Amino acid sequence: MKKIMDAAFSLIASQGYDATSIAQIAREAGVSKGLMYNYFDSKEDLLEKLVKGAMNEGDKVIGELLSDDPKVTLQNIIKWFFKQLRERPEYWRLMTVLTFRIDKFAFVHDMATHKMKGYTSFLKELLEKINFPNPAGEAKLMAALFDGIAIQYLVIKEDYPLAEMENFLIKKYCKKKLIA
Amino acid sequence: MKKIMDAAFSLIASQGYDATSIAQIAREAGVSKGLMYNYFDSKEDLLEKLVKGAMNEGDKVIGELLSDDPKVTLQNIIKWFFKQLRERPEYWRLMTVLTFRIDKFAFVHDMATHKMKGYTSFLKELLEKINFPNPAGEAKLMAALFDGIAIQYLVIKEDYPLAEMENFLIKKYCKKKLIA
Amino acid sequence: MKKIMDAAFSLIASQGYDATSIAQIAREAGVSKGLMYNYFDSKEDLLEKLVKGAMNEGDKVIGELLSDDPKVTLQNIIKWFFKQLRERPEYWRLMTVLTFRIDKFAFVHDMATHKMKGYTSFLKELLEKINFPNPAGEAKLMAALFDGIAIQYLVIKEDYPLAEMENFLIKKYCKKKLIA
Amino acid sequence: MKKIMDAAFSLIASQGYDATSIAQIAREAGVSKGLMYNYFDSKEDLLEKLVKGAMNEGDKVIGELLSDDPKVTLQNIIKWFFKQLRERPEYWRLMTVLTFRIDKFAFVHDMATHKMKGYTSFLKELLEKINFPNPAGEAKLMAALFDGIAIQYLVIKEDYPLAEMENFLIKKYCKKKLIA
DNA sequence: GATGAATGAGTGTTCATTCAT
């Protein structure tokens, strides 16, 4: 049920998994508590379906970022990342918070590695094409950078210079003349 | 009591504050639940004392990293960061996890800004001295990078190429000839 | 739920509010502790609902005591008081016990003044009509007397000469030829 | 230990038995919690010793109220009662509150009956000497009256017309010319 | 499919009591 998942998503993303009760989700979704268990085996199962759904949604668009010019592709990726961060901060928040519960929720491990492998290898290829020195290292660094920017933005929100960082990254990685 | 704080520390760092119960901490520490309240006024008070204690321990050494050569200082900082990450991963984990409860715990805000302001302005000065282009932007980027590396390492632990990242960073920021 | 309120009523009336636990009430009512909170927001809320319910039940009949002859009305009141005391001793007990927690429960203050004002001013008018000397003083005295009889009866129950007191009061206040 | 008993008395009288903790009493008395158990077997035992002590203190003075003129004796008693109420309201409060825990504290039963028998039979003799009609009934009534006045005063305190009641009682019982 | 009454294990916290010192 979409209503339930939407309610669950926004509540859990903003309050955290532990602090969000089934009752609260049901109330927000406008259904009874009991009904939740027709769709989900448990609170944990709901979380899993939530996360997997959100990941798929996120992955769909990745194809649209491709361009013939690798620098443009990289720029698209960077822009897409900042756009996501701005538009769906709750999604990132949820993912990041869950990441730290890897020992409790088995599925989080897959999610985390998928995400990381996903962008790292893709970035590496891209940087190779741009002739960046040490593209493998630089790709890992960039992946970490994205996570770092996300975490800082999620914590201090409007105080974080998101636009400035975006421009800086684009200039640094996509515009700069590389050393021969 | 040290036993209690140690138990609390590692449990909260690995599971989060909400998911860690007083009963669990007491069990892990080998004491009764009741005793906890001889030392701490509440669960929240325990957390606060935990964090403040950990911060004091961590901050003592920062003076020892300074050198006349700013590149060496920067290298010391990078090395110190990776050393900390390796030796006290729980500390970083706790800080990072708490960071996401900034709305619930007032003292976390101070902690987070202290940490971030701390390194950002210091790094900026350093990068200026090395004549890095756009030192302000680069410093913010580096702060984000540290957070990102930390978060990824804390999640996938031994699978993360920590040493590789350390060398890469040192080479990139401290050894490279800068463009005139 | 009636079962819960009945159990709570008699337990609180006989032991007091603090000494009666939610667990005890639940056990007595034959339900789970958790269920209590489907009906009442808190232990205090339960108490309040209990008291308000009991007061409404008790107050309904006051109109039926009126008569054209003030002496008969007074006699009706006295009889009604003793009847209540015999039939719903728990109610009186609860009210009296709560009276001593006036500082803790705001609603008790209303209850207590309502009860006292209620009877005192009514009695005064009545005694005036019977030409009792100093009807105001006598009314206050009578109100105190009612409370005193109630408290003594509630404590020693069957050992208290309730019938004797009733007859004595009626003779004294309703039958006696007053001094001209 | 006098310090302990004094502290316990005033705390329990003002807050009630349940709401007063051993820790609080110890703190107020300036001794350790552990020490309390050198003097008293339990919290309940402390209460019992407290009450018995207070009763003895109260009883000592009764002899001083006697006079050759029974009307004067009665007046002394009434005055003594109001004086006590004014000077040691906490004592009365404690006694009255305890009275309602008769099922929990065995010793309260003795206390209550002792108190009641005490004054009732004494009052009866007195009223007989003054040639009051139905001295037995009138004595019981007066005992109830004392309790009632006490309870009302203890609840509404300064709003209660204590002085007015005192004068009224004295006039009514000690000054009035009785019908031949 | 949908409800919500009902459960029971769990939460953080309090407190009378014990005991090694």
Place this chain on the structure above:
DNA sequence: TATGAATGAACACTCATTCAT
């Protein structure tokens, strides 16, 4: 005599989960 660290059972309250309807 005196302490206070330590205990464990109790407290009010929460919540994921079940089930008769």
